[in-house]
Each structure stands twice: as structure tokens, then as C-alpha cells.
Amino acid sequence: MSALMQTYARLPVTFSHGEGVYVYDTEGRRYLDGISGIAVNGLGHAHPAVTAAIREQADKLVHTSNLYRIEAQEQLGTVLTQLAGMDNCFFGNSGAEANEAAIKLARLYGHNRGIKKPAIVVLEGAFHGRTLATLSATGNRKIQAGFEPLVTGFVRAPCNDIAALQQIAANNPDVVAFLAEPIQGEGGVKLLDPEYLQAARLICDEQGWLLMLDEVQTGNGRTGTYFAYQGLDLVPDVVTTAKGLGNGVPIGTCLARGAAAQVLGAGQHGSTFGGNPLVCSVGLAVVNAIVQDQLCANAIAMGQLITETLLEKLGSAKQFKEIRGQGLMLGIELHKNCGELVKHGLDAGLLINVTDGKTVRLLPPLVINEQEARELANGVADLILNFD
Numbered sequence: 001m002s003a004l005m006q007t008y009a010r011l012p013v014t015f016s017h018g019e020g021v022y023v024y025d026t027e028g029r030r031y032l033d034g035i036s037g038i039a040v041n042g043l044g045h046a047h048p049a050v051t052a053a054i055r056e057q058a059d060k061l062v063h064t065s066n067l068y069r070i071e072a073q074e075q076l077g078t079v080l081t082q083l084a085g086m087d088n089c090f091f092g093n094s095g096a097e098a099n100e101a102a103i104k105l106a107r108l109y110g111h112n113r114g115i116k117k118p119a120i121v122v123l124e125g126a127f128h129g130r131t132l133a134t135l136s137a138t139g140n141r142k143i144q145a146g147f148e149p150l151v152t153g154f155v156r157a158p159c160n161d162i163a164a165l166q167q168i169a170a171n172n173p174d175v176v177a178f179l180a181e182p183i184q185g186e187g188g189v190k191l192l193d194p195e196y197l198q199a200a201r202l203i204c205d206e207q208g209w210l211l212m213l214d215e216v217q218t219g220n221g222r223t224g225t226y227f228a229y230q231g232l233d234l235v236p237d238v239v240t241t242a243k244g245l246g247n248g249v250p251i252g253t254c255l256a257r258g259a260a261a262q263v264l265g266a267g268q269h270g271s272t273f274g275g276n277p278l279v280c281s282v283g284l285a286v287v288n289a290i291v292q293d294q295l296c297a298n299a300i301a302m303g304q305l306i307t308e309t310l311l312e313k314l315g316s317a318k319q320f321k322e323i324r325g326q327g328l329m330l331g332i333e334l335h336k337n338c339g340e341l342v343k344h345g346l347d348a349g350l351l352i353n354v355t356d357g358k359t360v361r362l363l364p365p366l367v368i369n370e371q372e373a374r375e376l377a378n379g380v381a382d383l384i385l386n387f388d
């Protein structure tokens with residue numbers, strides 16, 4: 001019997017090391033990483049800047065707690081708020097914690113305005129995490145089942161339906177915020193229409209709601225801009241991110257702007273590990289590499305190359321439905337369930353993922369080059385062509 005709770009259906013492979021977009025298993029087999037530890041290793045594996053940051057900081061100081069000032073946390077906060085167009089931020093250790101901070105912030109914002117039972121609009125198909133509040137915000141019954149009673153204070157809306165959002169605004173005086181992923185990742189790489197998000201921004205302004213974007217997966221260069229909303233001609237009031245921020249060290253953050261930045265005060269939120277010297281030094285190295293190495297531009301170019309290569313090979317295949325996505329966040333939807341492709345990929349030396357049953361999800365490292373991008377696209381196309 002395993003000493004581990006059976007919360008994951010793990011594949012029968014163990015990796016021992018990696019370099020760039022490749023990882024190696026304990027038998028010495030090489031795999032092209034098309035999933036980056038679920039959008040985490042944007043800089044790939046064993047990136048020298050990340051390794052150096054971990055080494056140098058580990059040599060000096062790993063943790064002191066938030067009872068004291070933390071230089072690296074202040075520096076990373078400055079860099080991120082500037083990149084995001086936000087005023088301040090709070091550091092936690094994961095995506096779910098970043099969203100918890102946003103949810104608490106929204107509730108307190110509501111209470112400060114005299115709303116006793118503040119509610120947050122969330123979308124069908126959304127994924128916001130596995131803690132009680134974030135799984136309640138998540139729009140997937142499988143993730144919620146068995147964990148009732150759920151946290152109340154969420155109002156569910158259909159995606160891309162502006163009229164439905166207007167309806168909620170007209171009928172629900174307790175709403176204080178709208179929370180959404182610009183592209184639903186776990187939900188199957190589904191993009192929100194830019195017009196929908198722009199309409200949501202207007203409705204938030206009219207109603208005094210906070211526009212809160214969950215960029216845990218889409219952030220840190222993944223979609224071709226540092227944050228996905230930067231390609232959408234709007235600025236949210238709150239944005240959360242995590243996955244790609246630490247390239248593997250646990251870090252997440254909730255950034256806020258304007259009135260939202262003034263809500264949480266001393267003693268109202270906290271995290272023992274949150275934003276410690278180690279993770280923030282690594283976060284700084286990661287953000288600097290994304291910016292200096294122009295990885296957003298690379299994400300766009302390589303995303304296009306992968307998409308074109310896939311379309312060329314799959315365009316007329318009967319099992320292929322469509323490719324969705326942006327930058328290096330891609331979903332290839334088939335006409336039938338294709339969970340088995342993950343195992344076929346492993347056999348072929350490719351790490352891929354399937355979400356929402358029928359969608360192959362690709363989240364390769366942002367450092368992927370042309371040759372590697374072609375290798376990934378051709379490999380994935382062959383997997384799909386051989387699957388009927």
C-alpha cells in the first residue's frame with residue numbers, strides 16, 4: 001500500500017533531471033515537455049538563472065517570516081506591480097491562496113460598503129483551486145462533490161453572455177466582484193471573448209464591482225503578453241497569478257489597484273511562508289528572464305508555429321475538431337474522448353495533458369525554440385493521427 005493518499009492518478013514514470021524543454025526519467029529516457037509541470041516551468045528545467053537564484057539565496061537566508069521586512073519581496077512586488085499596472089500585492093504560496101486573498105479582499109470591500117452578504121460572480125467551467133472557497137468558486141461539480149457544504153457567496157454565470165451578466169447586475173445588489181480566467185485552462189482551454197471581458201469591465205465600473213482576473217495559469221508570459229488582459233485593452237482591479245511565477249518554487253500573488261489596493265489592512269490576511277526570501281529571489285529571476293529574454297514574443301511566435309504545423313497535419317483528419325488558444329497555451333479539441341493520448345504520448349517521449357475529456361492541452365516552456373516546437377507539434381499530430 002502506498003504511503004500517499006490516492007489523490008492523483010499518477011503515470012508510471014519518475015523523472016530524475018531535466019534541461020531546457022527536456023526531462024529524463026530514471027531509466028535515462030528523454031521526453032519533450034509539452035506541459036511544463038502544468039504551466040509552471042516557463043523557463044524550462046534547470047534554467048541557469050533559476051538555479052543561481054536558489055543557490056545564492058539558500059546560502060544567505062531562506063525564511064524570516066513576515067514579522068520583518070523582506071527585501072526580495074519588496075523588489076518582486078515593485079517589479080510585478082509595474083508590469084501589471086497595479087498598486088500593490090500580497091504574496092502566498094499557490095494559485096488557490098492567491099485567489100483566497102482575492103475572495104477575502106472582495107468580501108471586505110463589500111462589507112466596507114455596507115453589504116452584509118457580499119457575492120462574487122463566477123463562471124461556468126471555471127477553475128480557481130481546491131481550497132473550500134476556491135472549489136466553491138470553481139464551476140465543475142466533480143471538484144465540489146462530497147465537499148458540501150460549499151462556501152456561499154458565489155453567483156454562477158454562463159461564459160461570454162453579456163446579457164446574463166447585465167441581468168445579474170440588475171437583480172443582485174449583493175454582488176461586489178466578478179472573477180474569471182481570461183482563458184479557462186482546466187476547463188478545456190476556452191477563451192473568453194474580448195468583447196465579453198470589456199463589457200464586464202464596463203458593468204463593474206457602473207455597479208462598483210471589482211473586476212478580478214485569475215491569471216494563475218495565463219500569467220507570466222504564457223499567452224504572449226505578461227498578463228493575458230494586456231492583450232485585451234482593459235485593466236482589472238485585482239489580478240492573481242502563481243504557476244509560472246516561481247518556475248517550480250511555491251509562490252502566488254494577488255495584485256490590486258485603486259480602491260481594491262486599500263482594502264486589506266494589518267492583521268486581516270497573512271501567510272507564514274508567503275513571499276519568503278527564497279521564493280521571491282527566484283520569482284525575481286524568473287520575471288527578469290521572461291522580460292529580458294523576450295519570452296512573451298517567443299510565446300507568440302512558437303505558438304503560431306505549433307498551431308500552423310498542427311493544422312497542416314490535422315486539418316482534414318476526421319477525429320480533429322479545432323485548435324484554440326493563445327501564445328503557448330493551446331488546446332486541440334477532438335471529436336471524442338482522448339485521455340489515453342497522455343499514455344501514448346509518454347510512450348512516444350512526449351509529455352502532454354488532456355483536459356475536459358476531449359482536449360489535448362499543450363503548455364510547453366516559454367523558452368522552446370523552433371526546432372523543439374516543430375518536434376512537439378509533429379509528435380502530437382502523429383499521436384492524434386494514430387488515434388482512431
Ligand SMILES: *Cc1c(COP(=O)(O)O)cnc(C)c1O
Pocket residue numbers: 093094095096097099127128129130181185186214215216217218242243
Ligand atoms: C492551477 C490553477 C489554480 C490553482 O492553483 P494551485 O497553485 O494549484 O493552488 C487556480 N486558478 C487557475 C486558473 C489555475 O489554473
